[in-house]
Amino acid sequence: MVYPEINLQSGVPIYLQLKASFRRMAALGLIKAHDQLPSVRQLASELGINPNTVQKAYGEMEQENLIYAVPGKGNYLSDIPENKELEKEEIRRIFRSATHLAWLAGISSEELHRLLDGTIEEELKAKGKKGELDHGIGN
Amino acid sequence: MMTAITQTAPGLGWVFGKSFQRMRSLMLLFSFLFLLAMPIALLIIGRDNYLTLVSSYNFLEPVFREQNLNQVLWPLHLLLALISLVAVAVLASAGFRTFYLQNAVDRESSMPLGSNRQFLGRALALLAAFCFIFAVNAAVTFAVFAGWGKIAHFFTYSTAYLRLFAATLELLAFSLVFLALSGTLFDAVLTCVGIQFAWASSVFHILGMTNRLTDLETDILWLLAPAARLFIPILLPVSAWQSLVMIVFWSIMAWFFYKKRPAEYAGVRNGQLPWYPVLQPFFVLLGGTLLGSFVHGLFAGEQSTLRSPVFYMGLVAGALLGQVVSTVVSGKQLRKTKIAKEILPILGGLTFFALMTGLVCLCMAPAATPW
């Protein structure tokens, strides 16, 4: 059972952190479709957070179809490619900011592309050094 | 979750048990002291000495007959009375100790026990403790006398012993009233002793002033001073039933005050509690009669007290003094109180004096004056 990470000091509401964390873990493949998620009780008592907060996170995730509930058994991760859509939205937003910044600074589109590729390569190398598996990102 | 709890929930028995358990070692201590004071003392005196001392004075002498004592027993009985007095103060304080600490009151008030059970449990535990002390002592003393072949002495004495027991319970019930009312243990003891002293002294002086002291009307004199009743029967006859009536009366009063006592009283000085001004007239009365009599005796001793203006000057001055002292000692904050709250008890005390003097004159015939 994989537990999400939360940062109590960040100021971001915990239920949002939980949702983001689960999405990230799903995106990274740490949890796969139809894997069982920790129960409210397990998650709350393991992390020392309010069970109602966990309940809220799970409730919203279910509404967003990220997870589905099996009565009497628990919550499971959904098998929907939409999972990545939200991440892509976020990425699109960041790209938009970067693009505007580049135009203002007079950086050409080709240079922008080069910057992106260079960044990806650097990150891959850093990951490789840590000995982590390649999860298909960048391929 | 609120299922049939009442059937097995802890109640009176639990409170009694826990309270009694806490008093146990003190109870045994006083029991031992009782044994020292009477049966062991008797054994130390020895049968022969006892019989010698008692032979010329015994229960048939009128001096001792009414008090059911003899030459040996009366000092031992006096000792018992003293120990009893101390035992009431110590055991009652021990039983109610948690009443005066705010955090203890928090704990006990949040426990799943009603205030009725809490009071009754504690009171019954105290009763049981004293029953134990007196019963054990009686049994051992009986054994001593039986061993000496003087059981008749024991039975004659037992009346005095029972009177002492009744007086002890009366004092206990009276003390419970102040334990229930007060905010701190110190104030509870102080107020309890203070009221008794104030009453007895004031009545004594009023009876003296009105020449009604010769045939000591002990019943009025000791009405609010049960501590005295532990000792008076040694010297003078005392009504047997009054103790029992007063025990019931004080117990009910104590219960009433216990129930009404808010948790926020814990740790608060008595002077700051709302009922305190009601008791202050007693201290006004005390101050007034004491100072009045003193001043009168000093300057105008020949005159009849009630007709001498010196007395009245002393009375008023003493009344003021009584009020001030009782205010200061009780921790009432002088700066904060309204003047009215200070004046009223003074007026009340003086009115009290007038009423009492009037009542005494009306209800009792004066003793024949020697001069």
Added chain:
Amino acid sequence: MASETEIQTEEKAQILTADRLSKHFGPVKALDRVSCSIEGSSIFGLIGSNGAGKSTFLRLAAGVYKPTAGRMLYRGQIVYENARAKQEIQFVSDQPFFHFDTLYKMSKFNRSLYLGWDQALYEELLAIFPLGENDRLDRMSRGMQRQAAVLLAIACNPSLLLLDEAFDGLDPVMRQNLKRILARQVADRHLTVLIASQNLRELEDFCDHVGLLHQGGLLFVEELDKLRLSIVKIQAAFPQPVTESHLRERGLDILQFRTRGSLIEILARSSEEEIHRVLEELHPLLLDVLPLSLEEVFIYELSLKSYAVSDLLA
């Protein structure tokens, strides 16, 4: 007298209800017509400075004090002098009192008094807390005594746990342990916890509802997340100058607008989506939406109600 002590079913669903509750100590109004409801299985934070009335509220809930006016109800029944209700309520005050001097003796004491006592739970907690069963309670530090009191309280398996400044004096490890234990009890046994504290930071990530008491009055009660998201802080930079009125025209509820060079700091009472929608149209170079700490939210909420915040948060 059922009609006086019990009320409609809807109020019973609430574990604790204060109904126009007032408590006066002579001329001092510790609590003044406070009304609120706390649902079961929730962790409620009662916040306020010293003398705000938090401890008074807890004591009323525990049945220690009798209300001067109004009612304090546990599951629809008046708490005061209600032994049955008190079987399910545990109150841990900031200065705990112990009838006996060791945890072992106290466990026996509680066991004889509280029907819900769970010996297995007690032993489990004993292993988690850094306390020895035969250590002298009166020789422990205040923080350790509080831990002992909390341990004993939880082991009684209450429905309602009232904690007065529970986390003060606990080291971070113990604090986390306590949170874990409470979270488990809330999830498993539907425990409701009411924590009174001056320290917002402590409660911030643990409570689901908070109430703010000030000078005996309840200023508000709100779900914590709603409170946190009700105000948003935005840092943005735009290629063209943007003024406050620009944003207001587009429907944003601006509370504060500050410029620092080319950077704009905005406090707005609008949802994140709306903010993004409006600001994206202006093609921001930089757009950061930052959540506020609970303390910051309180400060702004209260400054709007024109309370001097220094009075409230000591």
